[in-house]
Amino acid sequence: MPKYPTTLPSSPExxxxxxxxxxxxxxxxxxxxxxGLKEYVDVHSTVKLGxxxxxxxxxxxxxxxxxxxxxxRREFDVLPPGDIRNCxxxxxxxxxxxxxxxxxxxxxxxxxxxxSFGNLFLTALTHITGDFPDAVKECADVLAIKGRIxxxxxxxxxxxxxxxxxxxxxxxxxxxxxxRRIETIHLRPRRCRPLPETLAAIAQADVITFGPxxxxxxxxxxxxxxxxxxxxxxxxxxxxxxxxxxxxxxxxTNFTASDHIxxxxxxxxxxxxxxxxxxxxxxGRALRRRYAREKSSxxxxxxxxxxxxxxNVVCGDLVQESGLVRHNPGAIAAIAVQLAREGRRRRQMSx
Numbered sequence: 001m002p003k004y005p006t007t008l009p010s011s012p013e014x015x016x017x018x019x020x021x022x023x024x025x026x027x028x029x030x031x032x033x034x035x036g037l038k039e040y041v042d043v044h045s046t047v048k049l050g051x052x053x054x055x056x057x058x059x060x061x062x063x064x065x066x067x068x069x070x071x072x073r074r075e076f077d078v079l080p081p082g083d084i085r086n087c088x089x090x091x092x093x094x095x096x097x098x099x100x101x102x103x104x105x106x107x108x109x110x111x112x113x114x115x116s117f118g119n120l121f122l123t124a125l126t127h128i129t130g131d132f133p134d135a136v137k138e139c140a141d142v143l144a145i146k147g148r149i150x151x152x153x154x155x156x157x158x159x160x161x162x163x164x165x166x167x168x169x170x171x172x173x174x175x176x177x178x179x180r181r182i183e184t185i186h187l188r189p190r191r192c193r194p195l196p197e198t199l200a201a202i203a204q205a206d207v208i209t210f211g212p213x214x215x216x217x218x219x220x221x222x223x224x225x226x227x228x229x230x231x232x233x234x235x236x237x238x239x240x241x242x243x244x245x246x247x248x249x250x251x252x253t254n255f256t257a258s259d260h261i262x263x264x265x266x267x268x269x270x271x272x273x274x275x276x277x278x279x280x281x282x283x284g285r286a287l288r289r290r291y292a293r294e295k296s297s298x299x300x301x302x303x304x305x306x307x308x309x310x311x312n313v314v315c316g317d318l319v320q321e322s323g324l325v326r327h328n329p330g331a332i333a334a335i336a337v338q339l340a341r342e343g344r345r346r347r348q349m350s351x
Contacts, residue, residue: 018055019340022205022237024152024222026061026083029213029327033242034058034090034147036333041146052344054337056091056147057201059194059228060084061221063159063187066173068105068115072123079132079151083218085118088136091145098143133195148197152222155192159221161185172217179250185216185267187224194225202228205237206343209336210273212242212327215252215260223268232272236350238343240275242332245283245318245325249295258305265309273311277335281317283325291325314339 019040023033040054062079064070069080085102092099102118125135136149161169163180175182202208211219219241223229232239241264243257252260257278265271278301291297306313314335320328 018053019337019344020055020057020201020204020206020237021336021340022057022059022201022208023336024059024208024219025211025213026064026218026221027213028086029211029218029242029244030058030060030083031086031090032327032329033209033212033332033336034087036329036331037336038091038146039330040333040337052341054340057198057205058087058091058147058149059152059198059201059222060087060149061218062151062153063157063172063217063221065158065171066176068119070173071115072119073156076123076127077156078123078126079154079156081119081122082116084136084149084151085116085122087149088139088143088145089118091140091143091147091149093144093146102143148201150195150198150201152198152228153192153194153225155189157187157189157192157221159185159217160188161216176214176217176248176251179253181253182216182251185220185224187221190224192225194228194231199227199231202231202235202237205235206347207238207240207336207340208232208235209339210239210241210264212244212332214248215244215255215263217251220264220267223264223272229268229270229272232268233270236343236347238275238339238346239273240277240314240336240339241273242277242318242327243279243301244299245279245327246291246298247296252299253295256300256302256305258302258309260299261306261309261311271310275312275314275339276306277314277316277318277332279318279327280315281319283319284321287321287325 037056060083064080069082073080089099089102104117106112106115125138126132129135159172161175161182162184169175243260247253318327318331320326
């Protein structure tokens with residue numbers, strides 16, 4: 001029986017050189033990880049504690065077509081700002097007024113109801129700068145974020161899913177609402193390129209993380225961007241996936257942890273991951289009942305199958321329970337930093 005560690009080996013390192021973390025995904029899961037990682041950025045506090053600071057790059061999917069983001073996308077021909085706005089707020093150095101302002105959502109007003117101020121701000125900046133990635137950089141300066149954020153591609157892409165019955169569904173919103181098992185996901189147009197800055201960050205990374213987040217609408221779309229899987233395989237970084245805590249009805253019903261990993265590898269054109277990070281903390285009975293009414297259950301950790309795929313496992317108590325089941329930002333950030341230290345060791349040994 002293979003051994004699945006809850007901690008990773010320590011490694012010799014230069015405590016003055018930041019550990020380079022590239023986090024890929026979208027939705028609230030990526031925001032949670034970034035919020036936790038932000039605490040490791042400050043050089044003075046981390047060095048005092050005997051650990052290196054962290055340098056953060058987030059690569060965010062841009063296929064959302066629902067809600068405020070979808071409306072702005074259709075009306076102004078911009079990339080959807082919602083997931084990037086969440087990541088900007090998560091990495092913001094200002095936890096009070098500015099971040100509240102960017103989260104503020106209009107509850108009334110013709111044409112304004114449902115929009116968040118941050119989405120409108122990013123849309124306006126895109127028209128001023130003429131370029132969405134430039135608008136994100138300007139917005140990052142305004143919020144004084146502790147890291148860098150790049151859209152996974154500057155191309156205006158949409159998702160298309162092929163379901164188990166052969167039916168094709170277009171658009172992230174419709175895909176998320178489908179109750180049929182998803183076989184494959186494609187981007188339209190299929191040929192789209194990442195930003196050069198993304199490829200550079202991947203090449204220099206100590207760890208590259210996927211998720212947590214919706215498997216087919218937040219995680220997989222990033223490996224469909226031309227050049228990203230190849231850049232990851234060339235990079236000496238540790239590649240890790242934070243496995244979802246619960247099924248997403250329809251999208252990942254009955255998916256085990258290894259099913260999630262297999263879907264990433266299949267869409268990436270081959271093996272990509274070194275580690276899977278899974279939760280071993282029990283979820284409260286009341287919450288399990290609530291999720292069961294929505295036909296959602298905890299994701300099973302099928303350790304033997306994961307090991308047979310050549311993927312190592314890191315286990316931990318990762319749940320933050322409130323009214324929902326969510327990843328604990330501090331817990332998953334701590335594991336990401338451990339993995340980055342392992343990646344730094346690899347990089348040093350390869351020299």
